[in-house]
Amino acid sequence: MERAGLRAAQESVRPLFERTERFRSYSPTIISGMIQTRAYTTAVLRNTQRRRGLADDVDAAVEVRMLRQQLLNTQEKTFAFLLEEQVLGTRIADDDVMTGQLAHLLTLLAVPNIRLGIIPSSARRERQPTEGFWIYDTAQVSVELVGAYLTVTQPREVSLYEQAFAELSALAVYGASARNLIARAVQALG
Numbered sequence: 697m698e699r700a701g702l703r704a705a706q707e708s709v710r711p712l713f714e715r716t717e718r719f720r721s722y723s724p725t726i727i728s729g730m731i732q733t734r735a736y737t738t739a740v741l742r743n744t745q746r747r748r749g750l751a752d753d754v755d756a757a758v759e760v761r762m763l764r765q766q767l768l769n770t771q772e773k774t775f776a777f778l779l780e781e782q783v784l785g786t787r788i789a790d791d792d793v794m795t796g797q798l799a800h801l802l803t804l805l806a807v808p809n810i811r812l813g814i815i816p817s818s819a820r821r822e823r824q825p826t827e828g829f830w831i832y833d834t835a836q837v838s839v840e841l842v843g844a845y846l847t848v849t850q851p852r853e854v855s856l857y858e859q860a861f862a863e864l865s866a867l868a869v870y871g872a873s874a875r876n877l878i879a880r881a882v883q884a885l886g
Contacts, residue, residue: 702741702750702757710764712832720831720861722778726788727797728830730765731777731804731812736797737761739789768810776811777804778864784814784881791885798882805875813868814877823863831857 713719713730721728726740741754741761768775784801787794804812830838837848837857848854869877 702745703753703760706757706760713764713767716832717772718774718833720776722861722864723783723828724780725783725828726786727779727783728777729761730768733797733800734758734762735793736789739793743788771809774809778813778815778868780815781817781877784878785884795882795885798878801878802875812874813865813870814874815864815868816877819867821867823860826860829857831861
């Protein structure tokens, strides 16, 4: 997927996002790409580019991702994002970038077609945190692993991810409680 560079990888998924009406994302490690700020995206993609020894097309890849985020303004689409609480405190960039990213999450709490849930680290769970995944309607799941991306399309397997998302959603806090967790993460930055 990244052989042709990070920009091409970002462009390759745009049609999938455009046709998806109900998008769900679970992220145990970093903030999901669709809700990243420009600065946070730059840090994430720069880290990826360096770690994987890819050509430096980070600026172009960031532009493509920022354009894709405009889909968040499409009221006919719904978006649900679940983040593990530790994601809020995982410093993938400097404090200014992290503060800006956390402030952006606070603004998203008020967007009608976006549901942002934070799974508190204190949540009692039967399901362990799992790999990050994205569900596109009921047709496809993308899973990001250390060395590869998986595409799941078998209905039974897609259903397993939908079940996992529902279970994780039940553990999450929303609204004022999510706002409090984000505010606490901002305070921890100093």
